[in-house]
Amino acid sequence: xxxxxxxxxxxxxxxxxxxxxxxxxxxxxxxxxxxxxxxxxxxxxxxxxxxxxxxxxxxxxxxxxxxxxxxxxxxxxxxxxxxxxxxxxxxxxxxxxxxxxxxxxxxxxxxxxxxxxxxxxxxxxxxxxxxxxxxxxxxxxxxxxxxxxxxxxxxxxxxxxxxxxxxxxxxxxxxxxxxxxxxxxxxxxxxxxxxxxxxxxxxxxxxxxxxxxxxxxxxxxxxxxxxxxxxxxxxxxxxxxxxxxxxxxxxxxxxxxxxxxxxxxxxxxxxxx
Numbered sequence: 001x002x003x004x005x006x007x008x009x010x011x012x013x014x015x016x017x018x019x020x021x022x023x024x025x026x027x028x029x030x031x032x033x034x035x036x037x038x039x040x041x042x043x044x045x046x047x048x049x050x051x052x053x054x055x056x057x058x059x060x061x062x063x064x065x066x067x068x069x070x071x072x073x074x075x076x077x078x079x080x081x082x083x084x085x086x087x088x089x090x091x092x093x094x095x096x097x098x099x100x101x102x103x104x105x106x107x108x109x110x111x112x113x114x115x116x117x118x119x120x121x122x123x124x125x126x127x128x129x130x131x132x133x134x135x136x137x138x139x140x141x142x143x144x145x146x147x148x149x150x151x152x153x154x155x156x157x158x159x160x161x162x163x164x165x166x167x168x169x170x171x172x173x174x175x176x177x178x179x180x181x182x183x184x185x186x187x188x189x190x191x192x193x194x195x196x197x198x199x200x201x202x203x204x205x206x207x208x209x210x211x212x213x214x215x216x217x218x219x220x221x222x223x224x225x226x227x228x229x230x231x232x233x234x235x236x237x238x239x240x241x242x243x244x245x246x247x248x249x250x251x252x253x254x255x256x257x258x259x260x261x262x263x264x265x266x267x268x269x270x271x272x273x
Contacts, residue, residue: 002171005155005164011169028106029067032137033060036243039136043129043197046133048204048267050125062115064132066107066234067137074103078243079231101138102247103220124207124262132193139186144177153177153227157191169229192216208261213254218248 013021035062044050073096074085076091085093112130116123145151149166153175156163163173193213202208220244230242237246 002216005162007149007164007166009167010149012148021146022131024147025141025144028140029137032140033064035136039133040130040260041130044126046129046197046203047200048125049121051121055119059111059115059126059130063108063110064110066109068107070107071099071101071104071206074100075244078103078247080233085232101141102251103215104105105251106152117208122206122267124210124258125267127259128197128203128209132190132209134196134213135186135190135217138180138191142178142182142186146176146182151178152193152229153180174229178223180227181221181224185222189213189216189220200216205262206265206267207258211255211257211259211262214251214256214258218252218255221245222248222252238272 002154010024012023012025014024014027015022037056041053041056046055072091078100081099103251108130109127111122112127115121116126149168152164152166154171154177156175157171158173160173160175162176164176165171165173193209193216196212197209225242225244228242228244230236230244232241236242
């Protein structure tokens, strides 16, 4: 039997600016957008070109709004609707945590639809150049979850070398599931999407990369849910599934449908701003 690791006890606050506490989670969001912006610009320039740098800069604002509003409202509706319906003011207290990736994804999709409609850009083509960088935010966000000591995993076997005791998880050694998600939803999915995005044959099938992202995320998240402790207020669903896995089902089906459509309808050009 190996001795479990002890959670390092990170401070969730990175630094203070006067009375303002800047948390690692906020820095993860900021770093994600900073790193993603030049990559999206480069992807948009690849043949067939989709949009210029100015259009990508303009979309940044829409993307941030979609992530923040969608992520928060998704958490409210998917994970704790009973609580927030009776305590609506609590919805505004985002500093207390509570963001949903599935909600954030829906928010960004709506913003993509609105933005591409206004700019007369092909929706699927532009989405294909945006989604390959989304895993940057996913990976950094999961690292921030780990720093915060939250969203820890299920009880781990005694012989697991990296089993860890979390301050809020009791004395039981657990899977550091946040790091599992950072590696799969983040690093692995990022590599797969960036490699696929380099192939012009794939880029000409508008929607192929978007569908690949949806399927890839759904598979990675569903796998990691087997090691992640479900939310205490929800617990396990019928069949031992979790809310995260349930939400991944329509995501995967939508991804398969989009890939099928994309592969049957190759395109060669697109109008852009």
